[in-house]
Amino acid sequence: MLDTRVKDWTTEPHGAAVELTYSTLWRTFGVFLILAAAIWLSLYAISKSFPFVQNGATAIAEEKQILALNPHMFAPGDKIRVIAFGNSKTLAGFRPSVFSSQVGSESSAENLAIPGDSRFLDLLETALTHGAAPTHVFLQTLPLPEDEADRSQSPWNYFLDNKKMVKLLFPFRPFIRDAIIFAFESRSAGSLTAQYRSNASQIEKMREERGYYFIKSQSHYAGDRLPDGYSLPTDTPNKVATRNVDTNDPYFQRLMRLADQYDFQIVLIPTAYRPGEFAEAPPIDAESVKALKSFPRVHVVGPAYWIYDLAEFSDPVHLNMHGAERYSKQLAALFQGQIAARR
Structure with missing residues (x-):
């Protein structure tokens, strides 16, 4: 006869119910971890398989990491070996091939x-530890004071800096954004394949130019040159710009330790500004010279900046290729006159 009595769950042993609950929880958690790991690995693999989907800045930053790993950055016969560090103004302003051709056959440079x-010290240290041996490091500005997270070299640094933590855990995070931008830009290129080839060719050209990169994407004027009379409301034509030199900052002190350890000189070079952006700079950056006089490895050459013609800028901040050529030639002449002659 069928037993139709309702089972009294309250009579079940309490331990069995708890054990069942924990067992289900751990199985669910295990499935979650497996799925999360599979998604993470898939996104990481896709982002690495299609590097030229990335936008220009991200692709350039990754390529510079690859360039820094090259132990043969300089040839054995290069007596003058220059590496330039900085932001996009240096990226689009310093052409190593032009500079080296002016300085001489026994010189070589990398941007x-x-x-x-x-913030370039991690990249500089990567290059140094992988065999690059510069005689000179070119900087338009010295390291700026950093926040506490950047100053710390402890592994806890990642827990103090949200950006570093996110980058460590999700290195593919910008890929989805870049893929959307890539798909949008591919319309003007004709296809996704054409856009991918275009991005790849830009990075290849940067390799051929030893790290120099013309920022075409920000150039919106005919002939890649600013029009006559161009100005911005933020321009201060009556103000002389000054460099921020903080010799007490740990980031600067770390640079000095690297210079001593790997025996290279630091050359503080002029940057380039538009007419009207600032007033003309004095021929010698006396304030920086005074602040750095007790650091024999640091050399301040020329003024803090040069004023270039509007026609030599492709956008309000960056030099075009003609401006970069002039800048690199002028820098070579300044270097030969003030630094190379002392060696």
């Missing part, structure tokens, strides 16, 4: 500037 970030 390891990264757009949007003047």
